[in-house]
Amino acid sequence: MSAKPPETILGHITFLKGIPVHTLHSILTGLILSAISIYLFIRLKRSEDYTMPDEKPSIKGFFEVVTEFFYNILTGIVGEEGKKYVPFVTSIFIFILFSNLLGLIPGFYPPTMNINTNAGIAVFVFLAYNYFGFRAHGISYLKQFLGPLPFLAFLFLPVEIISHIFRPVSLSIRLFGNIFGDHTALETFTSLVPVLVPAVFMVLGLIVSIVQAFVFALLSGIYIALAISHEH
Numbered sequence: 001m002s003a004k005p006p007e008t009i010l011g012h013i014t015f016l017k018g019i020p021v022h023t024l025h026s027i028l029t030g031l032i033l034s035a036i037s038i039y040l041f042i043r044l045k046r047s048e049d050y051t052m053p054d055e056k057p058s059i060k061g062f063f064e065v066v067t068e069f070f071y072n073i074l075t076g077i078v079g080e081e082g083k084k085y086v087p088f089v090t091s092i093f094i095f096i097l098f099s100n101l102l103g104l105i106p107g108f109y110p111p112t113m114n115i116n117t118n119a120g121i122a123v124f125v126f127l128a129y130n131y132f133g134f135r136a137h138g139i140s141y142l143k144q145f146l147g148p149l150p151f152l153a154f155l156f157l158p159v160e161i162i163s164h165i166f167r168p169v170s171l172s173i174r175l176f177g178n179i180f181g182d183h184t185a186l187e188t189f190t191s192l193v194p195v196l197v198p199a200v201f202m203v204l205g206l207i208v209s210i211v212q213a214f215v216f217a218l219l220s221g222i223y224i225a226l227a228i229s230h231e232h
Contacts, residue, residue, distance in 0.1 A: 009107040022114035029099045029111060066090055070217065077225045085224050088128065092121065093217035096175070100209030103183045104202055112212075113183050115176040122168035125220045130164075133227030141227070167223060175212055182208040 010016055010024045040060055070090045074082030096112060103110025111117040133141040145164075147156030182205050190198040 008109050020114075020116075021109050022111045022117050025102055025109050026099065026111040026117055028108075029095065029102060033094065033098060063094075066093065070221070073218070074221050074225070077221065078228065081228065082221075082225070085132070085221065089217050089221045089224070092125065092220050093213050096121065096216050097209060097213035100179055100213055101206070103179065104186070104205050104209070110179055110183060112175055112179045115172055118172040118175045119168065121216075122171040125171065125223065126164070126168040129220070129223040129227045132224055136228040144227075167219075171216055171219060175216055178208055178212045 067090050071086045099111045102108045145160040146153040186201045186205055189201055
């Protein structure tokens with residue numbers, strides 16, 4: 001379930017040939033984010049008061065806004081305990097967002113246009129929220145799979161297992177479908193009408209990239225909230 005990867009700038013580099021294009025661009029996304037992180041770390045270390053917000057738009061301000069946004073969401077859903085999971089959910093959002101946006105740059109490929117990338121992130125989320133559930137409740141976390149009444153456990157258990165397995169599948173396919181559709185439309189109209197029309201699809205692509213990253217991260221936060229909830 002992945003599109004045939006187009007010719008990309010990285011694909012023309014000799015020693016990178018043979019590496020799947022989505023893997024190359026996932027690594028590129030990681031390197032970009034690592035470079036930004038190092039830059040911000042150095043900047044904060046040199047700043048006299050790094051708690052002061054920037055007066056002008058900046059990459060630091062962007063990360064601050066995103067972090068505060070998910071802080072408000074998670075604490076609103078879970079309470080103060082939710083702040084522990086802000087770095088995790090924010091990181092998911094930022095990685096997917098930058099992966100999506102990479103596809104808007106000519107000569108590059110969005111890693112999220114390949115379902116293998118999305119499945120990897122979704123499985124990571126699946127393992128993480130179950131880990132958080134066990135960490136919060138211990139072995140009692142398994143009661144979430146058994147339903148409210150013991151004698152109905154044999155009915156609830158298979159339904160809950162299927163429901164949890166479907167979560168990473170749903171996350172993967174939703175992200176893949178939207179990014180694939182958006183990127184394909186952009187490529188098609190760019191080749192047909194190379195003037196003005198692509199700009200419209202670039203704007204739409206930007207919106208789709210943000211929305212899909214947000215949906216993925218929000219659902220990840222909701223799954224964590226359900227896992228750590230004390231109402232089992």
